[in-house]
Amino acid sequence: MATAARPRGTASPRPRAPSPRPCALLLLLLIGSAAAADRPRQSPEALEAAAEAFLEEALAEAYEEVEVTARGLDGRLSLRPCNAPLEAFIPHGRDPLRASTVGVRCTGEAPWTVYVRTEIEARSSVLVAARPLQRGARLRRSDVSAAMRDVRRIHGQWYTDPQEVVGQQVRRRLRQGEPLTASQLEAPVLVERGERVLIEAGRGAAIRITSRGRALDDGRQGERVRVENLDSGQEIEGRVIGEGRVRVGF
Incomplete structure (x- = not known):
């Protein structure tokens, strides 16, 4: 019987290489993972x-x-x-x-x-309100106490020395145990508008003249305020130097 001729230029088909079995791939992955696990690493x-x-x-x-x-x-x-x-x-x-x-x-x-x-x-020992404090209160030594607080939770500058806060004025109501911070306190008003004040005039300690006056402005330590001299009726300007005291120059 005659056999069919193979067309020229047509290569005989080659057998395909067997592909890796899934179990073999899994074994390779497991071996790689085990090697990585055995490799020393930083704790x-x-x-x-x-x-x-x-x-x-x-x-x-x-x-x-x-x-x-x-x-x-x-x-x-x-x-x-x-x-x-x-x-x-x-x-x-x-x-x-x-x-x-x-x-x-x-x-x-x-x-x-x-x-x-x-x-x-x-945590550090900081100053806190020893009792509830109302707005405008002038701090006394008995108004503050020390307590341990986490300072990361305190917003603003806190205090440890009572001398830094005694005499200061509370700007808002404070709860008992609340830490005292710079934003909650301010210098007190030493001269109030309408109140009688002592007017001091002079240069240095050698010459000092005093007279009665009436404050026309509120003023804190070092601030300039207007006052009326009750003896002359003249309005002048001076600097607050203490509670109820204003100094003027001449």
Whole structure:
């Protein structure tokens, strides 16, 4: 029987190479994962400890009680172990008290840098209102007391020395135990409009003349106010130098 002739230029089909079986691919992935798991890596706990110790040391001298807790470091982080001491730093030179992130870097053979989120509690003894205080009240020593507070939660400048606040005037109502801050206090009004004042005139301590007057303005320490000289009826201007006292020059 005659056989059909193969057309010229047509290559005989080659057998296809068998494709890898799914189980073989899975085995390769497992082997690769096992090798990666066995590779030494930098301990995340060591990174957190370095960040916490750095901030605690930076704040220890300024505050009585400091507690720093590292947050949010990914436990799956895979870094080559550092063969040099870890270095912690505050990004962009921020105030340590307000630092929410601490950088930790390795300067060894394989350098790297990571950033660790932190939570800070810094407690100190600060002045607080010893009782409820009404707006306009002049602070006495018995109106203030000391209490431990987390200063990160205090907005504004706080006080530790009673001498800094005694005699100051409360700008708004304060609750008992509320920390005293600069924005809540102001210099008291020493001369009130319409009240009788003592007018002092002179240069230096050698010459001093006093007369009776009536304030035409409210005034705090060092402010200039208008007063009426009750002896002459003349309106003059002077500087408040004390409670109910105004000094004028001549």
